[in-house]
Amino acid sequence: MLSLFIVVVFFISILIGVVIGHYKIFPFYYLYKYKNFIAVKLKKRVKNEKIGTFNESPLDIFFTESLPTTQLRYNAITDENSLENILDKMSIPSQYFFNAYKNIELVSFDQNGEICKLVYKVNDLTQEAFFYSNGKKSNDVILTIPGSGENHSYDIVTNNIRTYHNTFGTPSALLEESTHFVLIKPNEDYLSIHNNEYKLSYNALYKTLLNKGSSYSVKYLIDAMALVKYCKTNEQKVILNGLSQGAEACLYVSLQAEPYMTIMSSGYSIFNSILDYGSFDQIIISNIRNVYSPEYIKSMIKQQSTKYILTYGKEEQCIYGYEAKNNLTQNYYKDLQNVYFYSHEYAHIMPVKELNKMIKEFYV
Structure with missing residues (x-):
């Protein structure tokens, strides 16, 4: 028994x-x-x-991150020249960022299965941007920009619960009939720079690009702008969607690209203009807080037709928990007619049920 x-x-x-x-x-x-x-x-x-172990090459010490099991674009790095060639191609001078959208010239767009490749020029540089796609063809487009953490892009587009982005999933109101693109950041998923065993160290990549006068953040933000420009050129309605660092990225892309709607979950506070907490894996662009001050951001949003939705969680431990309880940013933007706020009872997540209601209400 x-x-x-x-x-x-x-x-x-x-x-x-x-x-x-x-x-x-x-x-x-x-x-x-x-x-x-x-x-x-x-x-x-x-x-x-x-960390701290050498095998046959000094390069080995710089490959420390988990290698995804998804399809990979690059062959294994075996020498310094092949690595330097990849890094040089992704280096965009940081000063290009602030007027990037108007200077983007679209070259070509190709899709091979779930992977999309967009070639564009910004000023004098030819760049390649990559995205995962859900394969649907629609005039309504969602572009999700992943937050911090490694190898989240593929899990987002396949709605895999392994990524914190999918604690409650992507709002179904966005996905029912829409084309869903997920930005693939440099050294993530398909774009992993690897030695067949590990990916390139994030800290090594971030520091190298900064010391070249570039920025990891500049590269992927301009990649996202290029896709918005491509979609708008094809008269598609674009919604930007992001959680955490991805939400902050959506803001910076939107201020230049002006999509139809921007959803920002736990990613922006006006307090960050005073004190900006974060490590190398957060958005780092020289002078961005001076240029994109709260006053400037407010004036730009006021001129736009873009609808902005910002959410915060009351269980969050950082500034966004404070935002959820004290409405610091909400009070600052209270006179803007195209900015909406919602505070939920959870922590660092995308409040899908509430967002579904808001999207259906605002989407025309």
């Missing part, structure tokens, strides 16, 4: 787990949150064991 009881309890537990995971009901959010916390701790331990 005891063994039968254990078997029954086991299968009931599995059934309950499936229901919680599928419908994302209590306590799904908390289980997901602590699962990610444990995974990050284990990953850091493995990485620390790797």
Whole structure:
């Protein structure tokens, strides 16, 4: 009898787990949150064991990040010249960023399966931008810009729960009939720079580009602008969508590209103009806080037809938790008719149910 009881309890537990995971009901959010916390701790331990070891080349020390199992564009790096060639091609002078959109010249767009390639020029430089696509053809386009963390692009477009972006998924109101592009950042997923075992160290990549007068952030932000320009040229209605760093990126792209709608989940606070907390993996562009001051951003948004939706979580530990409870940024923008705010009860997530309602209300 005891063994039968254990078997029954086991299968009931599995059934309950499936229901919680599928419908994302209590306590799904908390289980997901602590699962990610444990995974990050284990990953850091493995990485620390790797750092400081040499094999056959000094290059080995710079390849420390997890290599994705998705299709890869680049062959394995075996010498300094091949690595330098890739880095040079992605180096865009930081000063190009502030007037990038109007200086973008579109060259070509190709799609091979789920991977899209956009070739463009900005000032005197020819660049290549890459995106994953859900394969749908529509006049309504969503461009999701991933937040910080590695190898999230493919998981976002396939709605894989492994990425924190999909705690509750992408708003279904956006995806029902729309084309969904997900930006592939340099050294992420398909664009991983690798040695067949590991990806190039993020810190090495960020610092190298900064010391070349460029910025990792500049590259992927201008890539995103180029796709918005391509879609608008084809008379497609574009919605930008981002969580965390991706939300901040959506703001900077929108101020120049002026899409139809921009959804920013936990990614922007006017307080960041006073004190900007973050590490190398956050947006770093020389002089951006002076140029894109709260006053300038407000004046630009006021001139636009773009609808902005900003959300914050009351359980967040950083400035966005403060925003959710005290409405710092909301109060600053309260006189703008095209900016909307929502505070939810969770932490660093995209509040999908509420966003679905807002999107359907505002989307014309």
